[in-house]
Amino acid sequence: MQLSKLARYGWRAVIGEQHEKRDFAFYVMTQLAKWLDMRIYNKHNSWQDDPEVLAVVRRFDPKYPRIRERHFFLYNMARSLRHLPGETAECGALGGISSHIIMAAFEDSRPHHIFDSFSGLSQPTEHDKPKTESVRALQAGEFASPLERTRQNLAAHPQALFYQGWIPERFAEVADKQFCLVHIDVDFFEPTRDSFDFFFPRLVAGGAIVCDDYGQKTCPGARKALDEAAARVGRKVIHVPTGQGLVLK
Numbered sequence: 001m002q003l004s005k006l007a008r009y010g011w012r013a014v015i016g017e018q019h020e021k022r023d024f025a026f027y028v029m030t031q032l033a034k035w036l037d038m039r040i041y042n043k044h045n046s047w048q049d050d051p052e053v054l055a056v057v058r059r060f061d062p063k064y065p066r067i068r069e070r071h072f073f074l075y076n077m078a079r080s081l082r083h084l085p086g087e088t089a090e091c092g093a094l095g096g097i098s099s100h101i102i103m104a105a106f107e108d109s110r111p112h113h114i115f116d117s118f119s120g121l122s123q124p125t126e127h128d129k130p131k132t133e134s135v136r137a138l139q140a141g142e143f144a145s146p147l148e149r150t151r152q153n154l155a156a157h158p159q160a161l162f163y164q165g166w167i168p169e170r171f172a173e174v175a176d177k178q179f180c181l182v183h184i185d186v187d188f189f190e191p192t193r194d195s196f197d198f199f200f201p202r203l204v205a206g207g208a209i210v211c212d213d214y215g216q217k218t219c220p221g222a223r224k225a226l227d228e229a230a231a232r233v234g235r236k237v238i239h240v241p242t243g244q245g246l247v248l249k
């Protein structure tokens, strides 16, 4: 931390205007984050308190504290695909917030298909081992949450259809459908690969697959699976700074 800068900003923070106090707090936090090899967002990004998205997530959980970047991106992606035909799906729903976001963004009653073991993550493979020891390895069984809880959480969306089981066991039940948006959030290599391979051919033109885990250092297998699967159908993954990976049809 540069002491001269700290003193200059610090003094303005004491006697200055509101925005100078905020600039000072931001400067201190940025330096602290840098020291920890982390980074904080630009304080002027308007997405962080977008009223439309905040209202959507608070409908799901009134105590929801702040908009998470991946929820914001998913909502906007979904909203941008509203004009397309086709249904929506999620592989890996946990308590249901991301499914809620998708259905809220579409603002219609098209069916939304939810595939989840509701028993947590499946067995990791070699591909799922993080590259460095400073990153925690996710374990089989993490994120287990009962189906009934998710069903209750999504009670406001009668178009939500549930398929409990290990991916890809129940995909055959929607084999004759077309999709405009599929959200994949299953963390590991095999279910990410199987989800992409099943849904991509069933996307309508202009449709999209969003993979939540693509850029997460905890999920190297998801990234490998998506890169390889996208390459098989002649696509490149768009890696967005939220950590999500996007493949367009």
Ligand SMILES: C[S@@+](CC[C@H](N)C(=O)[O-])C[C@H]1O[C@@H](n2cnc3c(N)ncnc32)[C@H](O)[C@@H]1O
Pocket: 091, 092, 093, 094, 095, 096, 097, 098, 115, 116, 117, 118, 119, 120, 121, 122, 142, 143, 144, 145, 165, 166, 167, 185, 186, 187, 191
């Ligand atoms: C990280 S959570 C999903 C989080 C959720 N999308 C959200 O935004 O809150 C991962 C989910 O994927 C499910 N899952 C993981 N691997 C699976 C597999 N092989 N088959 C079925 N479900 C799986 C887990 O049960 C868990 O609910």
